[in-house]
Amino acid sequence: MALLEIKDLHASVADKPILKGINLTINPGEVHAIMGPNGSGKSTLSNVLAGNEAYEKTAGQVLFDGLDLDELAAHERACAGMFLAFQYPVEIPGISNMYFLKAAVNAVRKYRGQEQLDAMDFLDLVEDKKKVVKIRDDLLERAVNSGFSGGEKKRNEIFQMAMLEPKLGILDETDSGLDIDALRIVSDGVNALRGPDRGFLVITHYQRLLDYIVPDFVHVLVKGQIVKSGGKELALELENEGYASWVGEEGV
């Protein structure tokens, strides 16, 4: 069974149509990259998939692990194994990262019928995951994303992904605002999480990220539609030629 199956997806923001018929299938173990210029609908796609109510799905169907997404609220999608790494992670002053993560891990475990983790088990899990995705202890003690640098926020997103062990990870322009060192650290984390049962949807404007997270498939999103799909070489092609041939001069 496909992990994610998007059929003729249309979506609007504030009554303005953005996505105009997306078709995409992701199987377990596959890494798909979606590339596109600004305003092509990349962030809309990730938000519609994650269930942000500000984005309205107007037509089409999305099956996640065999479940119709229309039936699932945002937190249920998360519990079912969908993880969105935000382009701009939200700051939540007053809640420590650890407290937050424990609540999230236990919510997901509860949904999956697993036992709740007590404080000791949870700390063990954190120690475990810190081996996969490196994160400084002080970031875990501080309030969620509060006062984090851009790179720290992104690293925190990847660490959360490691903790929640999703089936599908969606990375929404995770590379934006990162210098080359931060980009490498974040990518190493993602690569460590790749596996035969887990799919990834990597959304990016630039090819650069795909040097580090090498995709199996690349899709070009322009004006709300996938205009071309191919292998990883398509990303290089885009890097050389830009989006101009699809968008026209005015769109670049």
Place this chain on the structure above:
Amino acid sequence: MDLKLLRDRAENAFRENGFPTSRDELWRFTDVSPVAAAAFDGAWKPADIPFVPLGSVVAVFENGKLSLEKSNLDGLPAGLHVGSIMDQADERLGSLADAQSAFVSANTAYFSDGLHIQADDGVQVDEPIHLVFLADADGMAFHVRNLISCGAGSKLTVVEEYIGGADDSAYWTNAVTEVFVGDEGTVDHYKVQRESGGAFHFQTIEASVGANAVFSNHAITIGSRLGRNDIRGKLTGEGGEAVCNGLYLLKDRQLFDTHMFMDHAVPQCNSHELYKGILDEKARAVFCGRILVQQDAQQTDAVQSNKNLLLSRGAKVNTLPQLEIYADDVKCTHGATVGELDEQALYYLQTRGIDPAAGHAMLTFAFANEVLDEVKCRPAKAHIEKLVHEWLDQVSA
């Protein structure tokens, strides 16, 4: 000044002026006529109310009277003196507290007990001194007077906790605490107010902060039917620092007023104030924060913020953050917000698997918890966190 003379003057002032009315600018939003109208002729009785001591030094007041039996004031470190204010003459008494205030006048005239704490120069005490005021005597007025004196280079942590009985008894706590922080001294002061649902609670806390000294105050308000904190700091020595944070959690028809006044009289001082409030049902909060930067107080850095969360229709907030600035080389900001929980943050929590109800509770706690970030005293912090959780659980139930 001679204590007798001070008391006579205060009594005359109180008799002459009486209680403030809503025509008084400082009392516009808080009607104290229920206090003025009440007769305080109740009889004393012992107060059997449970409490948890936050350290080994505990002073327990039972319906206004220091109970040596319930207190533990033995084995104090050398240079630390703690005892009833009635036994310890201190000429500084009354030198700080605002003589213009009717409540302070009444307190000065009528106080019959309170705690005197003194740390001699260079005496550093890490353990908190816990003042517990238990009250459940219906119809009584408690004029409590405390004086905290921290010598040069000394350090004190003081927690004042006001606990009412569970029976909604109607009494009036009228407390005044004067705090003297000597040069390079540190006073870390907490006030936890959880009076009974029928009580009136008024307190003035007035601090004078010396050069390179630090005064911090955290005021947590949960109880009382009608009340007010007047928290006033005066930075009198260069390099001084004052932190005044607070949290008010109100429900039913509670009305609580906080008036904060920070007086920058000399250069190079900092003051920070963060006040947050959560209001449910028909509760009302008043916050008035005034920062005064006098002409000589160059290089002042003052930040003040008041944030409110309204949980229900009928809850009301009046907030008045004020800046009054007469020096030009200063950095002063204030901010105030009123609103609901952040939708973006709720969505973020949802994408991490947390359902909306749990997310709501988590963010409400987070909102309150920001005030506790700067609480250094660990036992106080744990205690306050527990009280906040209990309050939130009651509200969401």
Place this chain on the structure above:
Amino acid sequence: MKIENEKSFDEIAEKEYKYGFVTDIESDSLPPGLNEEIVREISRRKNEPEWLTEWRVKAFHHWTTLEQPQWAKVEFPPIDYQAVSYYSAPKRKIDAPKSLDEVDPELLETYEKLGIPLREQEVLAGVVAVDAVFDSVSVATTFKGKLEEMGIIFCSFSEAVKDHPELVKKYLGSVVPYKDNYFATLNSAVFSDGSFCYVPPGVRCPMELSTYFRINAANTGQFERTLLIADEGAYVSYLEGCTAPQRDENQLHAAVVELIAHKDAKIKYSTVQNWYPGDKDGKGGIYNFVTKRGHCRGDNSKISWTQVETGSAITWKYPSCILKGDNSVGEFYSVAVTNNMQQADTGTKMIHIGKNTKSTIVSKGISAGRAQNSYRGLVRVQETAENARNFSQCDSMLIGDQCGAHTFPYIDINNPTAQVEHEATTTKIGEDQIFYCNQRGLDTEEAVNMIVNGFCKEVFRELPMEFAVEAQKLLGISLEGSVG
């Protein structure tokens, strides 16, 4: 930020109140003093209908029961209201001028000195229609004919009382009732003239409407009244300018402005206030006590106030919006500059009543010399105002260590769906900023001007173009001599 033009710096060098000349015109004044007879006499001289006379008299009697408010952070000696003359009209050959040709040429010259050419052909290339109020009486209204074709009524208040009594009767006092406050009540009793404007449904007023107020005669109070109505779907942009001659004694100005925006209507009201501020020791200057309020009566209506306050010895004004219609919008953009001994206590009130109402407050206070500058503002969200939004930003700048800058917001929230945010900062001009400018060839005064103009940019960009230029120049003049 670029410097507008060289002329503004020449003007700075003049170091004097540019508008401080006295026009030598005989005026027809009432003797100083205030009683019911004076109030009736004002009404009689203006041939007013009885209902208006009685309204004035009611206001007068109410005024005698009031006390002058004390809450503002301004200090001044008690005003002797009996020493003020409450009516002063320039004497004319005939009763009312029918056209500009009949207006006293000396008056026209005065307006030209003020930079307000009244003659139609000169009126800013035909984009601004002007009503000018000289002392207490409205002198001439330009472009009346052209506006009439569109159904827009723009005339002096007295003419409106004569020609459109039904409109005046319907709206007068409907936003600022005669009992509103001490100064508005006084105005209601003795107001002498002002401007009136009515824009009919669906009409977009094609030009900026403008009023210039000037106090000329000595010992005269000016009490004008402006009433502006935008009917359903209408739009109007209105400009108001004020000047007064330089006199040693203080003069009283207590105006009332009422705005009414019906459904889908929009009103933009801009003021550049440059009354004589007094000399550097605080001698003379105008006491400016003004009540301005707009009522967003209909759904989706909008009222926007922009003010640049550089003049007056004392400024006491709070242009406000009552947001009654659902989705209505109120805005307040203000620059208040005080130098020498000036005192300003100014701000706004935003009263949210309707659903989804929004308000924005941007206030910039600049204080120099020994001046005191206060922002005082109220944001109230009533129980009925679902999803109300307010954002307030109040910034103060101090120039020199003898002045004061204060911020007194009042936030009163009664609905849990409200989102209200208030921010305030106080700063000074950094020496590093000035040095940077010096190093790039600007002298200190130019640098201060530029930095202050940058500080006020958010407000200036709300002003109509020609006003924005004038406002920048005024700012420079006001701050003259404030840096060593």
